[in-house]
Amino acid sequence: MKEFMYYFKQLYQYTGNIMYINFLGMVVVSFLDGVAILLLIPILSISGIINSANEASWMWMFSDLLKDLPTGIGLPFILGFYVILVFGQNLIQRNLSIRDIKIHQGFINHLKEEIYQSLLHVKWEFIIRTRKSNLINSLTKDINRVSTGIKMFMQFITNFIFTLIQIGIAFWLSPQIASLVLVCGLGLAFFSWKFVRQAKNLGKESTDISRAYLAGITDHLNGLKDIKTNRLEKSRMTWLQSLNIKMLDEQVRFVELQTSSQLSYKTAFALILSCFIFFSANLFYTQPEKLLIVIIIFSRLWPRFVTIQSNLQQLALTIPAFKVLLSLQNETKQLIEVSDDNEEILYMNRMIECKNVCFKYNGDNTSYALQNINLQIPANHMTAIVGQSGAGKSTLVDILMGLQRPETGELLIDGVSLTDDTVLALRKTISFVPQDPFLFNASIRQNLLLMNPTAPEEHLWAALEFAAAADFVKELPNGLDTPLGDRGIRLSGGERQRIVLARAILRNPSILILDEATSSLDTENESKIQMALERLKGKMTIIVIAHRLSTIHNADQVIVLDKGRIVQKGEYIQLANDKKGMFRSFLNKQLEAN
Numbered sequence: 001m002k003e004f005m006y007y008f009k010q011l012y013q014y015t016g017n018i019m020y021i022n023f024l025g026m027v028v029v030s031f032l033d034g035v036a037i038l039l040l041i042p043i044l045s046i047s048g049i050i051n052s053a054n055e056a057s058w059m060w061m062f063s064d065l066l067k068d069l070p071t072g073i074g075l076p077f078i079l080g081f082y083v084i085l086v087f088g089q090n091l092i093q094r095n096l097s098i099r100d101i102k103i104h105q106g107f108i109n110h111l112k113e114e115i116y117q118s119l120l121h122v123k124w125e126f127i128i129r130t131r132k133s134n135l136i137n138s139l140t141k142d143i144n145r146v147s148t149g150i151k152m153f154m155q156f157i158t159n160f161i162f163t164l165i166q167i168g169i170a171f172w173l174s175p176q177i178a179s180l181v182l183v184c185g186l187g188l189a190f191f192s193w194k195f196v197r198q199a200k201n202l203g204k205e206s207t208d209i210s211r212a213y214l215a216g217i218t219d220h221l222n223g224l225k226d227i228k229t230n231r232l233e234k235s236r237m238t239w240l241q242s243l244n245i246k247m248l249d250e251q252v253r254f255v256e257l258q259t260s261s262q263l264s265y266k267t268a269f270a271l272i273l274s275c276f277i278f279f280s281a282n283l284f285y286t287q288p289e290k291l292l293i294v295i296i297i298f299s300r301l302w303p304r305f306v307t308i309q310s311n312l313q314q315l316a317l318t319i320p321a322f323k324v325l326l327s328l329q330n331e332t333k334q335l336i337e338v339s340d341d342n343e344e345i346l347y348m349n350r351m352i353e354c355k356n357v358c359f360k361y362n363g364d365n366t367s368y369a370l371q372n373i374n375l376q377i378p379a380n381h382m383t384a385i386v387g388q389s390g391a392g393k394s395t396l397v398d399i400l401m402g403l404q405r406p407e408t409g410e411l412l413i414d415g416v417s418l419t420d421d422t423v424l425a426l427r428k429t430i431s432f433v434p435q436d437p438f439l440f441n442a443s444i445r446q447n448l449l450l451m452n453p454t455a456p457e458e459h460l461w462a463a464l465e466f467a468a469a470a471d472f473v474k475e476l477p478n479g480l481d482t483p484l485g486d487r488g489i490r491l492s493g494g495e496r497q498r499i500v501l502a503r504a505i506l507r508n509p510s511i512l513i514l515d516e517a518t519s520s521l522d523t524e525n526e527s528k529i530q531m532a533l534e535r536l537k538g539k540m541t542i543i544v545i546a547h548r549l550s551t552i553h554n555a556d557q558v559i560v561l562d563k564g565r566i567v568q569k570g571e572y573i574q575l576a577n578d579k580k581g582m583f584r585s586f587l588n589k590q591l592e593a594n
């Protein structure tokens with residue numbers, strides 16, 4: 001419940017006193033509703049439906065007034081008053097509902113933005129250890145459930161206020177009968193706690209199942225090609241069927257819970273109402289007008305009790321989502337890169353330097369991904385990083401971009417240590433082209449402009465020329481406006497790499513990092529890009545991770561990594577001539593393979 005209270009406080013902080021004003025409005029509405037019910041007595045009496053000649057009857061609150069009115073006017077007058085009252089009450093109610101939805105949706109939007117913002121700024125270590133499907137689930141389903149929970153809570157408060165006022169009116173009419181209603185209502189609350197508890201457990205199960213479903217389905221859709229080519233359809237289908245059985249079971253138990261509670265409350269209502277009428281008539285000798293009012297109030301009050309119970313039950317169902325969301329927010333808050341996004345840019349003029357850098361991935365106590373890394377990457381030169389798969393090349397690049405922070409040692413930019421405060425400023429000058437290039441599901445133009453929204457068309461074509469992509473883009477039916485599909489699926493792997501490279505260049509970075517960025521290209525396009533990179537030397541710092549050593553013979557410096565350590569460092573020719581070195585053996589193996 002503490003998670004829920006946290007969000008409720010946040011709601012109050014977001015809305016301020018408007019929330020209390022709305023609750024106050026609800027008090028007015030409930031009060032008017034009670035008055036409208038009271039008016040029914042004079043109406044029924046004047047119209048002769050019930051006999052109210054009893055002088056002692058307090059319900060003749062309008063009798064004096066009505067008596068003074070000319071004959072035939074009393075009934076239309078009080079009916080008119082009744083209609084105006086109901087109209088006024090519903091007008092206020094309408095207004096409150098509109099304000100409520102504004103408050104509620106506004107708060108949920110604010111929450112979504114807050115969470116999305118923190119995910120955009122959270123440290124990379126959080127991203128790599130968290131399942132994406134869990135994040136998707138939190139940003140969609142969990143937020144929706146929190147939204148429902150908050151709505152339920154607001155309805156609960158509203159119903160609670162309404163019920164309290166109606167109870168007050170009932171007490172005024174007949175304390176004995178109202179006490180009985182109250183005792184029964186409290187009995188209901190006690191009895192319903194069991195349902196609320198069950199609902200909370202079901203909510204937890206529902207969260208787990210929905211996470212498992214989203215995680216599995218995301219995996220399967222991403223791996224459809226593997227599933228088809230490896231004939232894994234049957235096993236995937238079995239997975240879905242077993243999860244479906246769990247979902248069905250969970251849904252059935254939910255409806256069973258709902259209908260059991262409804263069944264109990266409705267039967268209890270009929271039973272208690274019958275007892276009331278019986279005892280009111282026989283024991284309390286209640287006047288018929290009073291009895292009528294109590295029946296009216298009771299039949300309006302009891303559904304409120306039931307609604308309150310149902311609000312609580314639905315609220316309980318959503319509690320696990322509050323927990324998930326709060327723990328996500330807490331975790332991301334602790335791992336935020338910087339508290340505010342300042343616009344400063346950190347240019348590197350001389351070099352990036354790693355001093356005794358060691359790094360291991362979270363929770364992995366045995367092996368270091370990088371150990372005692374000491375290197376200097378001079379500005380406006382090309383540095384190549386090579387090594388076997390798993391040697392630590394991508395990890396080193398992540399350290400250079402400030403995505404991962406060294407466990408020990410430091411990263412220096414022009415001799416100054418990179419800190420949490422300067423890391424984003426550094427990243428503003430870096431363009432990175434990853435192994436698995438990502439394109440948004442938009443046109444080529446939109447993908448390019450994402451990096452530089454004001455770039456004129458000729459700059460787009462120049463970037464495409466640089467990346468050896470201009471020719472194929474010109475041949476596409478819609479040219480720059482060709483839509484690319486999910487993650488750029490409508491392009492070949494090599495075409496995707498070239499568009500991503502063009503996008504990186506369009507940003508005009510001072511440091512360009514390519515992680516196997518030309519691995520899917522044919523030799524002709526690859527050599528075009530090599531020539532283009534060659535032209536950039538002296539203007540931009542280029543860091544290249546490459547398996548194909550033919551692509552780095554222009555590098556000013558080659559760093560050879562093995563099992564997380566630097567084993568060789570120097571110029572290409574120098575390392576190629578070192579017969580005992582690892583680089584030479586890589587070269588020989590590639591020559592043999594070719």
Ligand SMILES: Nc1ncnc2c1ncn2[C@@H]1O[C@H](COP(=O)(O)OP(=O)(O)OP(=O)(O)O)[C@@H](O)[C@H]1O
Nearest residue numbers: 128361364369387388389390391392393394395396
């Ligand atoms: N997210 C991660 N969590 C735990 N260990 C990781 C993670 N990413 C990489 N590693 C481990 O760190 C080591 C270095 O990985 P890295 O990806 O840097 O190698 P690499 O040289 O880039 O390999 P490749 O050429 O295959 O891309 C490997 O042993 C790898 O298993």
